[in-house]
Amino acid sequence: MALIYLVRHGQASFFNSDYDKLTELGIQQSKIVGRALEERKLxxxxxxxxxxxxxxxxxxxxLNELGVKDEPAISNNWNEYDHIELLSKFNPEYANFSKLNNDIRSHPAPLKKLQDILNQSxxxxxxxxxxxxxxxxxxxxNAWIELENIAASLSSRENALVFTSGGPISAIVMKAMKLQDEQFIDLQNRIINTSITKILVGKSGLSVSTYNDYSHLEHDFGLVTYR
Structure with missing residues (x-):
C-alpha cells in the first residue's frame, strides 16, 4: 500500500506586502517537520x-533535514487559490492591501476579523x-487530478511527499471522505502550518489515513499557527 504525505507550508507573511514568503517561524516549522519525518524513517x-x-x-x-537532494516536481495544481483575487472580488477596496490591513488591525479581534472576511470571500x-x-x-x-497522477506513479509500499497549501489539502480530504462543499471552509480553517495529511493508495482507491497531524509541533504551543 502506497502513501502520499501532504504537507502544508510553513507560516507565511500574511500581514506583509509579500505574503508568499515564510516567516522565521515558518522556516523553523519546516525544519521541524523534516526532522520529524526523518525520525519516522520516512x-x-x-x-x-x-x-x-x-x-x-x-x-x-x-528536505534538507531529510538529507534529500531531489528537486520536487512543480505543479500549479498544488497551489492555493488566489486569496487576493477573492478578497478584491468580495470588496474592491481590498485590492489595495493596505486598506485590508488597516481594517483588520483596527478591529478589536484582528485575527477573527481576518478569518471572517476570508470566509465570506x-x-x-x-x-x-x-x-x-x-x-x-x-x-x-485540479487538486484531485494531481493527487491521482501521483498515486498512479507509485508502486506498492512507495511513498510520495507533497508540499502544498490548506486549500488543496481540504479539497482532497473533502472528496476522499465524500463531504459536502459547505464543509470546505471548516476543514481549511483547522489546518496547521506544516501539518501532515496522509492519503492511502489502495486497491479500492484513495482514502484519508490521517488529517492535519501536527504532533511534531505540540511540544511548544508557540510553534502552532494557522496562518
Missing amino acids: YASLFASGSLYRHQETANHC ISDWMDNKHDYSLSWQDFKE
Whole structure:
C-alpha cells in the first residue's frame, strides 16, 4: 500500500506586502517537520510541490533535514487559490492591501476579523458570485487530478511527499471522505502550518489515513499557527 504525505507550508507573511514568503517561524516549522519525518524513517521515492515560493521554501528546509537532494516536481495544481483575487472580488477596496490591513488591525479581534472576511470571500467564490480566473469547481478537480497522477506513479509500499497549501489539502480530504462543499471552509480553517495529511493508495482507491497531524509541533504551543 502506497502513501502520499501532504504537507502544508510553513507560516507565511500574511500581514506583509509579500505574503508568499515564510516567516522565521515558518522556516523553523519546516525544519521541524523534516526532522520529524526523518525520525519516522520516512522513505519517499517521489517529491512534489506547488509553484508558490512558500511551498518551495518549505520543501527546501524540510528536505534538507531529510538529507534529500531531489528537486520536487512543480505543479500549479498544488497551489492555493488566489486569496487576493477573492478578497478584491468580495470588496474592491481590498485590492489595495493596505486598506485590508488597516481594517483588520483596527478591529478589536484582528485575527477573527481576518478569518471572517476570508470566509465570506471564499463563500462568494464557491457560489460563483463573480467572474474568477479559476473557478471553485476547477480548483477542486485540479487538486484531485494531481493527487491521482501521483498515486498512479507509485508502486506498492512507495511513498510520495507533497508540499502544498490548506486549500488543496481540504479539497482532497473533502472528496476522499465524500463531504459536502459547505464543509470546505471548516476543514481549511483547522489546518496547521506544516501539518501532515496522509492519503492511502489502495486497491479500492484513495482514502484519508490521517488529517492535519501536527504532533511534531505540540511540544511548544508557540510553534502552532494557522496562518
